[in-house]
Amino acid sequence: MTVRLRPAMASLPAYVAGRKSPGAVVLASNESPYGLLPAVAATIGRLTSGVSRYPDMTATGLVEAIATYHGVAPEQVAVGAGSVEVVGQIASAVIDSGDEVVFGWRAFEAYPIITTVAGGTSVKVPLRDHVHDLDAMAAAITRRTRLVIVCNPNNPTGTAVGAELSAFVEQIPDDVLVVIDEAYHHYADPAVVPDALLAFRDRPNVVVTRTFSKAFALAGLRVGYCIGASEIVTAVRKTQVPFSVSGLAQQCAIAALGDEDEVRRRCALTVAERERTAAVLRELGYDVPASQANFVWLPVGDDAAPFAEHCAGDDVLVRPFAGEGVRVTTGLPEENDRFLTLAESWSRRPLS
Numbered sequence: 065m066t067v068r069l070r071p072a073m074a075s076l077p078a079y080v081a082g083r084k085s086p087g088a089v090v091l092a093s094n095e096s097p098y099g100l101l102p103a104v105a106a107t108i109g110r111l112t113s114g115v116s117r118y119p120d121m122t123a124t125g126l127v128e129a130i131a132t133y134h135g136v137a138p139e140q141v142a143v144g145a146g147s148v149e150v151v152g153q154i155a156s157a158v159i160d161s162g163d164e165v166v167f168g169w170r171a172f173e174a175y176p177i178i179t180t181v182a183g184g185t186s187v188k189v190p191l192r193d194h195v196h197d198l199d200a201m202a203a204a205i206t207r208r209t210r211l212v213i214v215c216n217p218n219n220p221t222g223t224a225v226g227a228e229l230s231a232f233v234e235q236i237p238d239d240v241l242v243v244i245d246e247a248y249h250h251y252a253d254p255a256v257v258p259d260a261l262l263a264f265r266d267r268p269n270v271v272v273t274r275t276f277s278k279a280f281a282l283a284g285l286r287v288g289y290c291i292g293a294s295e296i297v298t299a300v301r302k303t304q305v306p307f308s309v310s311g312l313a314q315q316c317a318i319a320a321l322g323d324e325d326e327v328r329r330r331c332a333l334t335v336a337e338r339e340r341t342a343a344v345l346r347e348l349g350y351d352v353p354a355s356q357a358n359f360v361w362l363p364v365g366d367d368a369a370p371f372a373e374h375c376a377g378d379d380v381l382v383r384p385f386a387g388e389g390v391r392v393t394t395g396l397p398e399e400n401d402r403f404l405t406l407a408e409s410w411s412r413r414p415l416s
C-alpha cells in the first residue's frame with residue numbers, strides 16, 4: 065500500500081527559482097545588487113549568538129516597527145517568512161475546497177501553487193498588452209470567488225496599473241478579499257502607480273503585501289508582511305508556520321526599515337539603470353513594456369529559452385519563461401552592460 069497524495073499534487077507546477085552559478089552575473093531573481101544595507105550588516109554582526117534560541121513567535125518588535133513605518137496599528141500587520149508565505153497564509157485563511165482565486169496571467173508564478181495547495185481553483189485572466197486586464201478580472205468573479213490577487217507592479221512583465229485600480233476595487237463584492245501584492249512598490253513611480261496602503265486604507269476587504277526581499281536587500285533572510293483590517297490579519301497570523309520568521313530576520317528587517325535614505329538612494333540607481341537598459345534594448349529592436357519594477361520583460365516568445373542560453377553561455381543568468389519571454393533583473397551598471405552586449409549579439413545573430 066502506498067501513501068495517497070492529494071490528486072492536485074500530480075499537476076502542481078514546481079516553482080522555478082532563478083539560476084545561480086559561482087562567478088556569474090545573476091540577473092534572474094529580482095534581487096538587489098547592492099548587498100546588505102549598512103545598518104543590516106551591523107545588526108547581523110551583533111546578533112549571531114542569538115540563533116541558538118527560538119525567536120519571538122509574534123515578532124512584536126518587527127510588527128510594531130512596520131506599523132510605525134506605515135502609520136497603522138500593530139493589529140493591522142501580519143508577518144511571514146517572505147511575502148510569498150504571507151500570500152500563502154492569506155490563501156489558507158480564506159480558501160475552502162473548490163473556491164476560486166482570480167489573478168492575472170502571467171503574474172507571480174507562486175499564485176497558482178499557493179491556490180492549489182490551499183485547495184482552491186486558479187482563474188487565470190490573460191494580461192492585455194502585458195498589463196492586468198482589470199475589466200476582464202472583474203468579469204471573472206463568480207459566486208465561488210473568495211480571493212483576487214493583483215500583482216502591482218506585475219512580475220514578470222514589470223507593468224503596473226494606475227488610478228483605474230480604485231474603480232476595480234470598488235466593483236469587488238465585500239465578501240471577496242483583494243490582495244494587492246506590492247513586492248516591487250519601491251521601484252514604482254508614485255505619480256503613476258498608486259500606493260495601495262494609502263489608496264485602500266479604509267477598505268476592509270483589501271490586504272496589501274510587501275517584502276523585505278527586494279528594495280531592502282534581505283531576500284536570503286525571508287521576511288514579508290501584509291497590512292489589512294485587524295479581523296483578517298488575526299486570521300492570517302493563525303495560519304503562519306510557528307517561528308517561521310527567525311530572530312535574526314526580525315532584527316535585520318527592523319534595521320532595514322531604519323535605513324530608508326539608503327534604500328531610496330539605491331532604488332533611484334536601479335530605476336535609472338532600468339530605464340537606460342530598456343532604452344538600449346528598444347534601440348536594438350526589442351519590444352520592452354514600460355517597467356515599474358527592478359527588472360524588464362522581453363516578450364520574445366519562442367526565443368525565450370535560447371535567448372537565456374545565449375546569455376548563460378557568457379555567464380549572465382536571466383530568467384526565461386519558455387515560449388513567452390525573458391525577465392531580466394536590473395543589476396549594477398557593469399552587469400547590465402554585460403547583458404546588453406549579449407542582447408545586441410543575439411539581435412545580430414545570423415538567421416539560420
Ligand SMILES: Cc1ncc(COP(=O)(O)O)c(C=O)c1O
Pocket residue numbers: 093094145146147148149172215218219245247248274275276277283286287288
Ligand atoms: C510579485 C511578488 N510577490 C512576492 C514575491 C515573494 O517575495 P518574498 O517571498 O521573497 O518576500 C515575489 C518574489 O519574487 C514577487 O515577485
